Amino acid sequence: MYKDKYRKIIDFIKGLYKKDIVPLHEPIFVGNEEKYVLDTIKSSYVSSIGEYVNKVEKFMADFTGSKYAIATVNGTSALHIALLLSGVKPNTEVITQPLTFVATCNAISYCGAYPTFVDVDNDTLGMSPKSLESFLAESCLVKDDGVYNKLTNRKITAIVPMHTFGHPCKIDKIIEIANRYNIPVVEDAAESLGSFYKGKHTGTFGKLGIISFNGNKIVTSGGGGVILTSDEELAKKAKHLTTTAKVQHKWEYYHDEIGYNYRMPNLNASLLLAQLENLEKFVKIKRDLAMKYKEFLDWLGVEFFTEPEYATSNYWLNAIFLRDREERDEFLEFSHENGVLCRPAWVLMNKLPIYKDCFSYNLENVYKIEERLVNIPSGVVL
Numbered sequence: 001m002y003k004d005k006y007r008k009i010i011d012f013i014k015g016l017y018k019k020d021i022v023p024l025h026e027p028i029f030v031g032n033e034e035k036y037v038l039d040t041i042k043s044s045y046v047s048s049i050g051e052y053v054n055k056v057e058k059f060m061a062d063f064t065g066s067k068y069a070i071a072t073v074n075g076t077s078a079l080h081i082a083l084l085l086s087g088v089k090p091n092t093e094v095i096t097q098p099l100t101f102v103a104t105c106n107a108i109s110y111c112g113a114y115p116t117f118v119d120v121d122n123d124t125l126g127m128s129p130k131s132l133e134s135f136l137a138e139s140c141l142v143k144d145d146g147v148y149n150k151l152t153n154r155k156i157t158a159i160v161p162m163h164t165f166g167h168p169c170k171i172d173k174i175i176e177i178a179n180r181y182n183i184p185v186v187e188d189a190a191e192s193l194g195s196f197y198k199g200k201h202t203g204t205f206g207k208l209g210i211i212s213f214n215g216n217k218i219v220t221s222g223g224g225g226v227i228l229t230s231d232e233e234l235a236k237k238a239k240h241l242t243t244t245a246k247v248q249h250k251w252e253y254y255h256d257e258i259g260y261n262y263r264m265p266n267l268n269a270s271l272l273l274a275q276l277e278n279l280e281k282f283v284k285i286k287r288d289l290a291m292k293y294k295e296f297l298d299w300l301g302v303e304f305f306t307e308p309e310y311a312t313s314n315y316w317l318n319a320i321f322l323r324d325r326e327e328r329d330e331f332l333e334f335s336h337e338n339g340v341l342c343r344p345a346w347v348l349m350n351k352l353p354i355y356k357d358c359f360s361y362n363l364e365n366v367y368k369i370e371e372r373l374v375n376i377p378s379g380v381v382l
Ligand SMILES: Cc1ncc(COP(=O)(O)O)c(C=O)c1O
Pocket: 074, 075, 076, 077, 079, 100, 101, 103, 104, 162, 188, 190, 191, 212, 213, 214, 223, 224, 225
């Protein structure tokens, strides 16, 4: 019944990408990638020490306005370390959102803690400050040594909002609530490199923030991530923990705690630096692409998700809303039959067997979003 509408969307996407099979993302290498990677191979510094790692860290600190940036092997490891450094301990709870990639919850689990889910906002798709505030007020108890979930009796040790699909959430309100309850915020900005909220880069509002450079992100190092913080002490600890907690010495191998081998290799950093040199160009192209989608989909009468008020988004992953689950699934079937690899939202974290027993607080918006949302191809088109 809706086939004509679906056909028009698919033809439009194929017209944009001019390909038989259109994936959701595809990295593009049009700058100094080969030059820098070859340079690294020739230098023999392919592993965890090298100039490109330092250059990437400087670029990331300058670009985001964070005082410090510590490069890691991926975004998940960055989040793991950021959570440890913000004080997340075994058997505690970390508040996050059910609409996220599983890495957010897995990093919480690596600390021995449990994710606790609050709702998202319809206009940002990120954590709802209102839901967070109500959860803390209604379901938590403030004790001398911190805030406890009344039902589970576990301490809340961090809040992890995520900037969904690159769109900034209402991070200033979340920080304000978190400060009132004295709970640290770790921003999962894995998807939002190049996205700003009220002029400030995402990932720089919380005590710590992280960004991912996975192959599906706006720029890539193959695999990679970065921890952002403006706290010198935390930055030093982050570097120490990600480099096996080795105490610097000319020849001695002395490790003063159990650390992690999470440092980004120089080989990956060389690829990344070349990608970062094109970051602003890629953001512009993705924003232009989103506007093309919007214009076309408005004309067709299909709802296209646009950046929230006060935000400048990188439009990492574009999203449309269809009428209901039935139409969503019909469209997904049709798009895949026709080589356009659209995708529904992630299965919500609180529905996964591994996280279904975690505490969820009044989730309403997120279920409606999950039913109707479809991600459409968003790779940079040159
Ligand atoms: C929201 C979110 N958090 C964390 C990650 C983890 O990043 P990585 O894949 O680099 O480990 C990703 C993406 O991959 C993500 O989308």
